[in-house]
Amino acid sequence: MSTTTTPTATIEKWGMFETEFTGPATGNPYLDVSFDAIFRLKEREVRVPGFYDGAGVYRLRFMPETTGEWQFETRSETPELNGHRGALDVVAPTGTNKGPVRVKNQFHFAYADGSPFLSFGTTCYAWTHQPLDEQAKTLQTLAKTGFNKIRMGVFPKDYPYNVNEPLHDIYHVVDGKRDFDQPNYEAFRHFDTQVAALRDMGIEADLILFHPYDRWGYCDMDEAQDYRYVAYLAARYGGFRNVWWALANEYDFLIDTKPMERWDRFFQILEEEDPARHLKSIHNGAADANYDHRKPWVTHTCIQNWDVKRTQEWRDTWGKPVINDEPEYEGDIIQCWGNITAQELVHRFWTTMMRGGYAGHGETYSHPDDLIWWAKGGVLHGEAWKRLKFMRAVLEEDVRGGLEPLGPQAQWPWHRVSGAQDGDVRYIYLGEHQPVIWTLGLPEEDGDYELDLIDTWEMSVTPLAKQTAPQNHPVRHGEIIRPRKPDAAFGVALPRKPGLCIRCRRKA
Amino acid sequence: MSTTTTPTATIEKWGMFETEFTGPATGNPYLDVSFDAIFRLKEREVRVPGFYDGAGVYRLRFMPETTGEWQFETRSETPELNGHRGALDVVAPTGTNKGPVRVKNQFHFAYADGSPFLSFGTTCYAWTHQPLDEQAKTLQTLAKTGFNKIRMGVFPKDYPYNVNEPLHDIYHVVDGKRDFDQPNYEAFRHFDTQVAALRDMGIEADLILFHPYDRWGYCDMDEAQDYRYVAYLAARYGGFRNVWWALANEYDFLIDTKPMERWDRFFQILEEEDPARHLKSIHNGAADANYDHRKPWVTHTCIQNWDVKRTQEWRDTWGKPVINDEPEYEGDIIQCWGNITAQELVHRFWTTMMRGGYAGHGETYSHPDDLIWWAKGGVLHGEAWKRLKFMRAVLEEDVRGGLEPLGPQAQWPWHRVSGAQDGDVRYIYLGEHQPVIWTLGLPEEDGDYELDLIDTWEMSVTPLAKQTAPQNHPVRHGEIIRPRKPDAAFGVALPRKPGLCIRCRRKA
Incomplete structure (x- = not known):
């Protein structure tokens, strides 16, 4: 049993602590040698597996998720890899370190520090x-x-x-x-x-x-x-x-x-x-x-x-x-x-x-x-x-918790156009649709809103003015006239082209 | 019972024979008067309902579907509309008269004379x-x-x-x-x-x-x-x-x-x-x-x-x-x-x-x-x-029996692009896809084909040349190599733009 104690490392939360040990280089360590370490912070224990990296080098990598003074000790049936102890001083993250991405709000993601992660992958x-x-x-x-x-x-x-x-x-x-x-x-x-x-x-x-x-x-x-x-x-x-x-x-x-x-x-x-x-x-x-x-x-x-x-x-x-x-x-x-x-x-x-x-x-x-x-x-x-x-x-600029659809897929008009909201921002993406006026999905009550037109292809954002929402035609069967309330408190006039998105933000 | 016999009319097959009778003009004939006629050609009988057209006028309209000498006789509980007899000489259709449209080949339509009807409705x-x-x-x-x-x-x-x-x-x-x-x-x-x-x-x-x-x-x-x-x-x-x-x-x-x-x-x-x-x-x-x-x-x-x-x-x-x-x-x-x-x-x-x-x-x-x-x-x-x-x-130009899809909706590549055939003509409509070379859906055996590119937006048809079909990459799992046969006997080179359709016709 080894009792080496490595010097205390200082590492950021969500940074990667890495340490290496020397062990057997003969035979097939990949098959035959295993080791891990228990990392401890107060009453908390985390088991971290180690891995062989060839030429008798064994490594341990650990991403701490809590600041504080962590201790660790290796475990192995191979004596050279057993009982190594060390400590790491985990400090607050800096720079662009926001931690790993986790699921948040059921359908969305966020970094571990809470900042939103809108996935744009390639x-x-x-x-x-x-x-x-x-x-x-x-x-x-x-x-x-x-x-x-x-x-x-x-x-x-x-x-x-x-x-x-x-x-x-x-x-x-x-x-x-x-x-x-x-x-x-x-x-x-x-x-x-x-x-x-x-x-x-x-x-x-x-x-x-x-x-x-x-x-x-x-x-x-x-x-x-x-x-x-x-x-x-x-x-x-x-x-x-x-x-x-x-x-x-x-x-x-x-x-x-x-x-x-x-x-x-x-x-x-x-x-x-x-x-x-x-x-x-x-x-x-x-x-x-x-x-x-x-x-x-x-x-x-x-x-x-x-x-x-x-x-x-x-x-x-x-x-x-x-x-x-x-x-x-x-x-x-x-x-x-x-x-x-x-x-x-x-x-x-x-x-x-x-x-x-x-x-x-x-x-x-x-x-x-x-x-x-x-x-x-x-x-x-x-x-x-x-x-x-x-x-x-x-x-x-605006999305924090994640974009939630404005309606179920089968519901008018969301089977045809696409809309989503997050807090005080709403977007209505019209895609192949090119109406010259729009109301659906805009707020039902008037208020202090900022309206913009996003041209998704031209990459421009330009202000839109509110305009009177068109009166909905009543639904009539014979003598029965059922007036319909307007779709929204106001509408917007749009240019006739595809690929546009309306953004509606409530002013602070 | 009336026994009027109208003079023999000459009418095209699938033309409309129309005749009128005078009947009750008082009360509400729409509710109270009914009449029809039996049209006969040899052993065939067709019952044709008549209708009221206001002001004491009753009409009978009939679209004959067989040439020959038809006889008819009206039937009604209203004496003025009962027992009228007449004849019509149904002759071959002329001009653009191709008859009514019927279902043909399960999923398609044709005029009654057999000519295809490709529905382009507004x-x-x-x-x-x-x-x-x-x-x-x-x-x-x-x-x-x-x-x-x-x-x-x-x-x-x-x-x-x-x-x-x-x-x-x-x-x-x-x-x-x-x-x-x-x-x-x-x-x-x-x-x-x-x-x-x-x-x-x-x-x-x-x-x-x-x-x-x-x-x-x-x-x-x-x-x-x-x-x-x-x-x-x-x-x-x-x-x-x-x-x-x-x-x-x-x-x-x-x-x-x-x-x-x-x-x-x-x-x-x-x-x-x-x-x-x-x-x-x-x-x-x-x-x-x-x-x-x-x-x-x-x-x-x-x-x-x-x-x-x-x-x-x-x-x-x-x-x-x-x-x-x-x-x-x-x-x-x-x-x-x-x-x-x-x-x-x-x-x-x-x-x-x-x-x-x-x-x-x-x-x-x-x-x-x-x-x-x-x-x-x-x-x-x-x-x-x-x-x-x-x-x-x-x-x-080519479709006769109706366009049948080249594959089920779920099948590669027909869930992504669209293709259909009818007899010796095939079309592959690429839509939002813009490959610069294509093979799928083209004939698997070489032969004397005429290939054209249809630009669906520019409304042009231009000849395409055959080109060697790219060799399919083999599917390999480890040591097992399964060569794949080419998608088609030949390919075509295409311009990189959306809205194109490849037409492939076997020459007569």
Whole structure:
């Protein structure tokens, strides 16, 4: 039993405490050695799993969620890893550190410090597997966009436009074959670097653990190998505040090798091995193959579906926040999930959020060298991302608790147009509708309101003037005349064009 | 008993034979006098109801469906109307007379002579109730469009933008109140004139019998009055080959005064009283309030629903042709069923037809004098109608049996893009998708094909060249590589823009 005591570290709340120990370097420590630590603050205890990082190095990563003086002590059946003690002084967060993102108000998200998180995600499935200069470009590009989440695979991707070999193998190749009992620690260290880079840019890393687009054999790992891999990721990445767990892209296309029970178990392993309790989701391929997102270990519903006016239905069905990560992508490739116009993708974002959900961006313009953002990152060629950055900035001016739809999906007029509110702000997104006057969804009682017109494509916000609400025509059957009250206390006059959103804010 | 024999008339097959008799002019013949005639051709007998037309005039209208020498004899308990005999020599149709439209191939329509009928309808609910010069304008406008069906109400309409008094009351006003036992025959004679005018232009008159937008009391007629009215219409208009029966616009908004059993009975009365068996449908208001269109008396499913990618679902549900008469209208009024862009309406037409259904047009631009096409006719101000005329012309080049969807709604890629075929022609309508290369839905075996690009908005048709189909990426799980056969024998290169349709025709 070792009794080393490391010096007290000072770390921000939601920062990552990391320490390393030396242990056995022979045999297969990945299989044979385990250790964890108990972190204590007063009467509170948190169990944090450690992980092997190759060459006899063992690491422990911990994201503290409470300020104060924490103590920890390692535990292991391997004597060199047992009984190490240490302390950390957890201080208040600084700068852009707002903590991990959690579910808030049932259908929404917030950082742990309470600030709202309006998810504006993008997708670069295999960006960490590209040449390093391409990865640098991806980070530069992300810095100028408004995306605050990125979906990215741990494994590389084998798919059209994705035939290059990855930067690193994820497991060691032994006799020309990957040995899924021997991780390539260099690959994981590189992945750490990029997850940290995203964290420092304020971008959530939505890590995809499994996907079916594989020529290396990752889909055929056996059950024990799968479980060990998931537990390893939990131990290695659970300490990063910006990590989200996406169990799969298109898990249903993997059902032939990984049955449903295994997916459930993956979730449970994350519950057991990730003391930071990061967000957890799973992603369907076929539109009718949703996982049962009501299961307790799923924190939010993750889907891909182009039919975004159904967003309220998905909220109602699963009772959790809805992120529609693939409402089809802006692009021009042959695959029709990846060739809608920029206008249409922007429209689907507004439609989704104005019905209480969140959408995801992707860009798939064909490129002579197959450098396509959706898989490889690099640079953006399209038009949607600029409008989404504008959209996020506009919404973040006012949205605090999350946008709740103004009505059920089936209710007039919300089956046709989209509207949402949060506190004293309301938005009515008209989309393909181009009325020259509007009232529905505006306040029923007059008051001191500020009205603006958001042109979602031109990225402008211009004041609107109140105008008299048109008198509703009475409903008459024969002699019976039923006067109808006006839809709202006032109306607004609008230009005749698509893609407009009315914003109505009550003045303070 | 009268024994008058009228001279033999010569009439085209599917023409309208009309003859009149003099009978009682006192009392209330509408209530008290009935008569019909049996038309005979060899061993065939057809019972044709007659109707009263005011001032002691009784009429009989008959649309013969077989050439040859027909005999008829009237029957009535009223002696002056009983036993009239006559003959008609029914000859082959000429000119544009193709007969009435019937259901063909389960989901489609054809004229009785076998020529295809691709329904391109528009809506002018109350055009026959406007001033005569406006009605003349409506007919002039229709003549330059490509519409071959119009939805129109027998009753006038009370609704926003529809507050003027109708040209004629439908029933006599007695002591300031309409007497629903006394039709205003002048109103019906005028309606006859306009139904005939449409017929002579080759336009189907889709007659709406009831609707809820009423300030005259038509919604509150009692059950017997309702039944008498339906039977009267059957007798009066069954002889016109271009008549369709639309039991209601938005029957569900009338359920408070007319229960479901009454709607069933209306259908049955038409079955009993219309020997020409014209097409019969009924129209919902709320999206979830469809009548059970599977009932045997419904010839085709008539709905209003903006969600046009669900067209195959509606076909599957009801098993009959689907006409989506209100996939929202081009316009800019406050009501959001009437303010989509022209582009969107054209898109919805193509999407609907490329999934095996038919769509309906309407135009609702606000106008200083409330002269809006959708209700009053007059002139068109929009852009969709031109594209729909082009669309009809393009499709009529090739479509014979009807467009059948290339796949079920849920199937890749047909949940995203729309495709249909008929015999040797296929269309793939890409809509909001803008791939620069395409293969799916193109023939799997090579052959002598003619390929064209239809720009649905620019109204152009330009040749496309075949190009090598991209090799499909194999599906791999680990060591198992499953090569996938190409989607098609060849592909086409496309410009990157929305609203395109690929046409592929096998050369003769």
